[in-house]
Structures are given as C-alpha cells and as structure tokens.
Amino acid sequence: MSRGFIRNFPAFKLLSDENIDQIHRGTLDVLQKTGVTVYNDKALKVFKNADCDVDFDSKRVKFPPGLVEECLRKAPTSFRVKARNQKHDLLLGPNNVLFFNFPGTDTVDLNTWEPRTPTEQEHIDLIKVLDALENVHFLNAYPYFGFSGGIPEVMKEIEGVALRMRNSTKVTVAIANNDIDRFTIKMAKSIGTEIFANPNTSSPLTYYTDQVNACFLAAEYDLPSMIWEGATYGGTAPASTSGAVILSNAELIPYIVLMQLLKPGARVSVANLVLAQNMGNGAPAFGEIGVSLHNVVFNQVWRRYGIPTVSSSCGPTSSKRIDFQNGYQKMMPTLLSAISGSSVLQLYSSIYGEITAHPIQAILDDDIAGMIGRFLEGVDAGDEALAIDLINEVGPIPGHYLGKAHTRKWWKKEQFAPKSADRLTYPEWLKADKKSCIEYAMDRMEKILSTHKVDPPLTEKQESDIEDILSEARSYYRENGLISDEEWDVYKKNFKI
Numbered sequence: 001m002s003r004g005f006i007r008n009f010p011a012f013k014l015l016s017d018e019n020i021d022q023i024h025r026g027t028l029d030v031l032q033k034t035g036v037t038v039y040n041d042k043a044l045k046v047f048k049n050a051d052c053d054v055d056f057d058s059k060r061v062k063f064p065p066g067l068v069e070e071c072l073r074k075a076p077t078s079f080r081v082k083a084r085n086q087k088h089d090l091l092l093g094p095n096n097v098l099f100f101n102f103p104g105t106d107t108v109d110l111n112t113w114e115p116r117t118p119t120e121q122e123h124i125d126l127i128k129v130l131d132a133l134e135n136v137h138f139l140n141a142y143p144y145f146g147f148s149g150g151i152p153e154v155m156k157e158i159e160g161v162a163l164r165m166r167n168s169t170k171v172t173v174a175i176a177n178n179d180i181d182r183f184t185i186k187m188a189k190s191i192g193t194e195i196f197a198n199p200n201t202s203s204p205l206t207y208y209t210d211q212v213n214a215c216f217l218a219a220e221y222d223l224p225s226m227i228w229e230g231a232t233y234g235g236t237a238p239a240s241t242s243g244a245v246i247l248s249n250a251e252l253i254p255y256i257v258l259m260q261l262l263k264p265g266a267r268v269s270v271a272n273l274v275l276a277q278n279m280g281n282g283a284p285a286f287g288e289i290g291v292s293l294h295n296v297v298f299n300q301v302w303r304r305y306g307i308p309t310v311s312s313s314c315g316p317t318s319s320k321r322i323d324f325q326n327g328y329q330k331m332m333p334t335l336l337s338a339i340s341g342s343s344v345l346q347l348y349s350s351i352y353g354e355i356t357a358h359p360i361q362a363i364l365d366d367d368i369a370g371m372i373g374r375f376l377e378g379v380d381a382g383d384e385a386l387a388i389d390l391i392n393e394v395g396p397i398p399g400h401y402l403g404k405a406h407t408r409k410w411w412k413k414e415q416f417a418p419k420s421a422d423r424l425t426y427p428e429w430l431k432a433d434k435k436s437c438i439e440y441a442m443d444r445m446e447k448i449l450s451t452h453k454v455d456p457p458l459t460e461k462q463e464s465d466i467e468d469i470l471s472e473a474r475s476y477y478r479e480n481g482l483i484s485d486e487e488w489d490v491y492k493k494n495f496k497i
Helices: 017-033 041-049 065-074 120-132 153-167 177-190 209-221 241-262 289-305 324-339 359-377 388-394 405-414 426-431 437-451 460-479 485-495
Strands: 036-038 053-055 060-062 079-081 090-092 096-101 225-229 268-272 309-311 344-348
Touching: 017 060, 017 065, 017 241, 017 289, 036 041, 036 241, 041 053, 041 209, 041 241, 065 241, 090 096, 096 359, 120 153, 120 359, 120 437, 153 177, 153 460, 177 209, 177 460, 209 225, 209 241, 225 241, 241 268, 241 289, 268 289, 268 344, 289 309, 289 324, 309 324, 324 344, 324 359, 344 359, 359 437
Parallel strands: 096 344, 225 268, 268 309, 309 344
Antiparallel strands: 036 060, 053 060, 079 090
C-alpha cells in the first residue's frame, strides 16, 4: 500500500487558533446567510429533507451551522483507496503525503517550447513514465486532454481513462462533465480498482448538474471523492487571502454535506486550486507566492476539520520552459503545502498552467518530490544518531569519519540523491559531455520507456470489458447528439470502430 511520505513533525501554522476560528465562523456565516446555487433538483430535495433553507425557484440553498458541523464530523480523517495492484492502494490521512500529476492540454516541443497536441503514443508514454516513478502515487484525470487522431471532444477523457487503465495499475481520478464518469466508473469496476469521483465547484458559490451528479454516483458505487474548487482571487474570489479561504470553504462544504447525507462516513478529500489573478493581464498567476499563503492557511483550517486536503496549485508555473523559474515556482508551493498539512500534492509533469505537460518535467519533478519527502521524514535525535561516543572516539584532526561503520549506515539514510540532477565536479562534468539535468532526465525517460512493464497487465476479459464500455459510451453520445456525423466518420476511420 502507498502511504507516501510520513510527516514526522507538527504541521506548520501561519495563523493563530483565534484567526482560524474567525475563518470558520465566517464560513458558517456565508453558508447560512447567502448559501449556494445548486442546479440539481435531486440534490435540492436532499438538502430540503435535511432542514436546509431551499428556494426551488432560485435554486438557492442555505445551510444551518449545526448541520454543517455535524457533516464535517462524519467525514473520515483517513481512508484507503483500492488500486488494481495492491501495492498501489492509497492511504490518505493527516500525516501521509502523496503525490500525483497536474494536467496539460498539450505536450510541448523541447526545442521551440511551443505547445502541440500529443500523439496517442506520446499520451501513453507520459502515463508509462508516471506509472514507473515511485513517488507518483496515483494519476490525475488528465495526463493530457486527449491526443491527436480525430477523437470527438466528449470521448477524449473516456479514451484517456482506457489508456491509463491499460498502461498503469495506479488509482486514477474520474471527471464529471457530460456524464463521463458514468462510463469511467464502470471501467474501474470492471478491472477491480477504485476511482476518485471528482465533483467540481463553479466560483463563486455555484454547482451545476453534472458535477452534483458525481456525488450521487460516488454514494451509489461507494467511491472516494476528491472535491475540487478553483477560484481566482481578485476575480472570482476576494483578493484577500483570508477571504479567499472562506469562499473556498463555503464552496467545498456543501458537497461534503451532500455526500454525508447520502452516505454517512463517505470518503472525501478537498482539492484547493485557488490562484491569484495577474492584474496586469487578467490571467491566473501560476506559481505566485500568494498561492503558497492560501495553501498554508487552507491546510490549517482543514486540519481542524480533520478532512484530507489536496494542494492542486503546486504543479503549474508561469514559465513556458523547463528552467529556473519553473523550478522555484514548483518547489515553493509544494514544500510549504507539504509542511503545513496537505495530504496530497499535485506536482508532476505540468509546465505552463494547464496548457503544457511533458514526461521530462515529470521525471525532474520526481526529484522535487523525493527532496520534500526526505525533509518530511525529519531528523532522528536518538542515541545512535547523536553519535556522541563516535565523536569522542574520532577526536580532532587527523581523525575522520569516512571509514566508520556509522558513516556507511547513516549517509544513505540521511542524504537524498536526486536521479536527474547534475552532481558532478567541474572536471567530471567536462569529461561527461557537459550534461544538464534535462539531458539526464531524457536518459532516464528512454530507460523507463524501454524497460518498464505494467504489472499486472489487463486480462483478456478486462480488455474486452473496457472495449464494451467504450462502445457503450460512443453509442450514448451519438444518440444524444454530442458526436456529429462528421466527427463520427473520422473517429470510426482512425480507431477502426
């Protein structure tokens, strides 16, 4: 089972307990006085039956504070998620730290740094790399947003899920748009794995039909949920960090209330993808320090609630290249989120926003994850680690520690050796073709793609079940007019349907 890294020290706190109480009370105030708009009649009835103030004409729901706090208490503090290979089962908990990938619409040309649509093989290659990297504990809904080959828009994620299940044994996430999760959940069940349901909020304070339906599916199939919100503060959220956290809370909690009303004790985690708005151009400011401040405060609040948090804003940067800016804009929010209590960090493979991703970036991100993981393990201050007798034995110069049994035992325990970094001296580097970290990552990618095998591969029955579900999805969207005749002709030809 993947426990990830264990945080062996108290989580970092930025605000006082009194400040956190103020944010909590502010959240309850917004939910009681303003509430949220829910475009799902079935959910409105559930809320009404739980004594919420529901206006069926405006679709507005207001929540009694007592119900909110009761439902927060019912959600488990930690839970397990089943993978196809038992060694990749997940444990989400207060001191476990897991990593997964952030999406990219496109791949990127490493020579020109311009985005382009990946091929099917490039999509598979990224999945294989993510499956091979030991610090990637599960996969996001999107390595890429599809691949070239004439796939209708509505089928891109369903075809992507099929690729993930064929090329990885790790748990994945299911999106909720256009009833896609109806089919991806069936795929997961057919191969004996669980999948994260993925209801999303729409900022500010709004919930649309398909996203709410994901909660009903999660309850029906007894699946864990990863509830996502992604406001832009200064745009769709207050420009102040504390105000943006209150909005985040007020958007996430109604889904938790719904899930606990449908299935008390339902497994839920909350994903925070709040970004600052770049007031110079109106775009999200990926990697901005305000993102880290929001993550730290958000984690502090939700540790009080006892519900696992997902820091989703760690992965994207404003850089268009794999460069210095890319590195510090990834490391800063990821490290601060890890030490402040996040249970899951969404780091791997993305470069600029949700636009570009690449397996080389994922391989470099693996070193970031490893470094952070080593930091989370903390420092051993036991008798052997203190090494007092050894220090007294070695004494002053000419004494040294290089040949000591203590050194042979402890250096690997204490040090983290990155796999794609340049760690050579200048003379060694000059003799070794002056390689950069990107070139080392390219070598590692080539080795992964030539040697890594999915363990175990799908059985013939599982392959057949996935094909049947893909066929069912294609027919469903054809009948509902979401695949045009022109798209269908190209799709049939390219996929030999």
